[in-house]
Amino acid sequence: MELCARELSVWRGERCLFDGLDFELGPQQLGLVVGANGSGKTTLLRVLAGLSAATSGVISWRGSAPDSLPFEQRGEIAYRGHLDGLKRDLTVLENLRFYAAIWGGEMNLDELVADLALSSAAHVRVRYLSAGQQRRASLATLKLCAAKLWILDEPTTNLDADGRSKIVGWVRAHLASGGIAVVATHQPDEFRQRGTVLVEL
Amino acid sequence: MAPFLSIVDRDVRIAARRLSEAANPLLFFVIVTTLFPLALSPSSDEIREVGTGVLWVSTLLSSLLALEGLFRSDADDGSLEQLMLSPVPLGVTVLAKITAHWLITILPLIALVPILALSYSMPITALPTMFYALMLATPTLSVLVALGAALTVSLRRGGAIVGLLVLPLTAPVLIFGTRATDFGLHDQPTAGPLYLLAALAALALALGPIAIAAALRVGME
Numbered sequence: 001m002e003l004c005a006r007e008l009s010v011w012r013g014e015r016c017l018f019d020g021l022d023f024e025l026g027p028q029q030l031g032l033v034v035g036a037n038g039s040g041k042t043t044l045l046r047v048l049a050g051l052s053a054a055t056s057g058v059i060s061w062r063g064s065a066p067d068s069l070p071f072e073q074r075g076e077i078a079y080r081g082h083l084d085g086l087k088r089d090l091t092v093l094e095n096l097r098f099y100a101a102i103w104g105g106e107m108n109l110d111e112l113v114a115d116l117a118l119s120s121a122a123h124v125r126v127r128y129l130s131a132g133q134q135r136r137a138s139l140a141t142l143k144l145c146a147a148k149l150w151i152l153d154e155p156t157t158n159l160d161a162d163g164r165s166k167i168v169g170w171v172r173a174h175l176a177s178g179g180i181a182v183v184a185t186h187q188p189d190e191f192r193q194r195g196t197v198l199v200e201l
Numbered sequence: 202m203a204p205f206l207s208i209v210d211r212d213v214r215i216a217a218r219r220l221s222e223a224a225n226p227l228l229f230f231v232i233v234t235t236l237f238p239l240a241l242s243p244s245s246d247e248i249r250e251v252g253t254g255v256l257w258v259s260t261l262l263s264s265l266l267a268l269e270g271l272f273r274s275d276a277d278d279g280s281l282e283q284l285m286l287s288p289v290p291l292g293v294t295v296l297a298k299i300t301a302h303w304l305i306t307i308l309p310l311i312a313l314v315p316i317l318a319l320s321y322s323m324p325i326t327a328l329p330t331m332f333y334a335l336m337l338a339t340p341t342l343s344v345l346v347a348l349g350a351a352l353t354v355s356l357r358r359g360g361a362i363v364g365l366l367v368l369p370l371t372a373p374v375l376i377f378g379t380r381a382t383d384f385g386l387h388d389q390p391t392a393g394p395l396y397l398l399a400a401l402a403a404l405a406l407a408l409g410p411i412a413i414a415a416a417l418r419v420g421m422e
Contacts, residue, residue: 051282052422067418075288083279087211089218094211101207102287125218141283 001026002180003048003149008057010043017043018201021057025182025197028175032191033184035201041184042081042153044201048182049079049151061149075103078147080155084138088127092118092137095126096144105144116140116166131158139167150174150181156190164190204289205297212301226267226306227313233259234317245322252321253331253382256314257375260335261342261368267306268346269363271298272354272417281354282421291414295351296406299343307339323386330385330395337398338378344409345370351416374401 001024008021017040025031033041046052048059050066064070066077086095096109113122116136121129126137135158142150150171156164168190171181175193183191188198216223237255238248275281275298284294314335315328323331349367353359381394 049282049286051285071290074290075286077286079282079286081279081282083277083282085279085283087215087278087280089215090211094214098207098211099283102204102284102289104204104288145287 002062003031003182004058004060005048006058008044008047008059009055010040010047010052011055012043021199021201023197023199025180027178027180029180029195029197030171030175030191030193031180031182031197031199032188033182033199033201034186034188039201041201044199045079045081045151045153045182045184049077051079075145076147077149077151078142078145079151079153080138080142081153082157084126084134085141086126086134086137089125091123091125092129092140093122095137096140099141100144103145105146107144112140112143117162132160132163135159136163139170142170148179150179150183152181152183154184154186156185156187204287205293205300208284208289208294208297209301209304212298213305216301216305223305226263227309229266230259230263230310231313231317233262235320238320249322249386252318252323253379253386256318256321256331257379257382260310260314260339261371261375263310264307264339264342265346265364265367266360268299268302268343269350269360271302271347271350272420273350273359276354276421281417285418285421291417292410295347295410295413295417299340299347299410303339303343307343311335311339326388327382327385330391331382333395334378334381334385334391334398337395337402338374340402341374341398341405342371344405344413345374348409348413348416351413351420354417354420374398377401 004024006022009019010017023031033044035041043052047054048066053067059066061077062073064073092113093109100107100109113119118133118136121133126134139155155167159167171183171191172193174181185191234255241248241251272281285291311332314331318328318331345367346363349363350359352366353362377394377397381391381398384391384394
C-alpha cells in the first residue's frame with residue numbers, strides 16, 4: 001500500500017486527539033476523514049503531510065516518512081489546508097506563476113484561471129477577492145504540482161455549488177489517473193465513491 | 202536556480218507594493234544616525250571617534266528590524282508550509298528569502314552610509330573600507346537575524362526575543378566591522394579584519410540556511 005498509518009496517536013498536552021489509528025490507501029483510493037469540530041481532522045492531515053509530528057505510531061508514504069522524504073520523492077505530497085498559501089499583495093496570476101515555477105509544472109495558466117471562472121479576477125490582487133474566489137485560486141495551485149498524494153482539508157469551504165462540483169471532479173480525475181487523496185470534510189457524501197476508506201475520528 | 206530567482210522576485214514584488222513597510226528599517230537607520238551628532242558635542246574630532254561605532258550599531262539594529270519578521274507573513278498565509286512541501290529544498294528557499302530582504306532593506310542602507318559618514322566628518326578616504334566591511338558583514342548579520350526569526354516564527358511579536366537571541370552572536374561581526382573601519386580611518390592596513398569578516402560570511406551563508414531550515418521545521422509544528 002502506498003500510504004500506511006499504523007497505531008497513530010496524537011496528544012496535545014494532556015488531551016488525546018486520536019489514538020491507535022490504522023488505515024492504508026492504495027492507488028485510486030480516496031480516504032475521507034470525518035469527525036466533529038475539534039476532533040483532530042486538521043492535525044491528522046498535517047501529520048500525514050509531514051508538517052507536524054505524531055506522538056506515536058508510524059506513517060509511511062511509499063516507504064518513507066512524510067516528514068523526511070528523500071530528495072527524489074520531494075513534491076509527491078500536496079497539502080491544501082485552511083491557509084490558502086496565496087500572497088495578498090500579488091495578483092491571482094502572479095501567485096499561480098510563482099507556484100508553477102516552484103513546482104516546475106507546465107500548464108496554461110490562462111486556461112486554468114478560466115476553468116475556475118477566475119478570468120475577470122486574474123489581474124486583481126488576492127487581497128481584494130472574495131473568500132470563495134480565494135479558495136478557488138488556492139485550489140488552482142493543486143493543478144500546478146505533480147503530486148501523487150493530495151491532502152485536502154475541507155476543500156469545499158466557501159465554495160458555491162459550481163465550485164464544489166469542480167473540486168469533486170478534480171479529486172475524481174486525480175484518483176482515476178492513479179493518484180491518492182485524503183480529504184477531510186463535513187459532507188462525505190459529496191466525495192464518496194467505490195473503494196473509499198472512511199477514517200472516523 | 203529558477204525557483205531561487207522566483208522566490209527572490211516574489212518577495213521583491215511584495216516589498217515594492219508595501220513600500221512604507223519596507224522603508225521602515227531604512228528610516229530608523231537615518232533617524233538614529235542623524236540624532237547622534239545633534240546630541241553630542243559639535244567638535245568634529247569627537248564626533249569622528251564615535252561615528253564608526255554609531256554607524257555600525259545602527260546597521261546592526263536596522264537589520265534586526267528588517268529581518269525579524271522575515272518568515273512571519275509566509276507562516277500566517279500558509280505559503281511557508283507550501284514551500285516546505287515543494288520540491289525546492291528548504292535551505293534554498295531560506296537563502297532566497299534572505300537574499301531578497303538583503304536587497305530590499307540592507308542594500309539601500311549601505312548606499313546611504315557614505316552620506317551619513319560625511320556628517321560624522323569622516324574622511325572620504327575611509328569610505329571604501331567602510332563599504333567593503335559593510336558588504337561583507339551584512340550577509341552574516343542577515344543570516345543570524347533570520348535564524349532568530351525562524352526560531353520565533355510562531356510568536357506574534359518576536360522582536361525583543363530575537364534581539365536577545367541574536368545580538369550576542371553578532372558580537373564578532375560588530376568587532377571586526379568597527380575594527381576595519383577604524384583602521385581605514387587611521388590609514389592602517391585593513392586586510393586582517395576584512396578577511397575575517399569574509400570568513401564569517403562564508404561560514405554563515407554555508408551553514409546558516411541548514412540551521413534556519415531546521416528551526417523553521419520545529420517552529421511550524
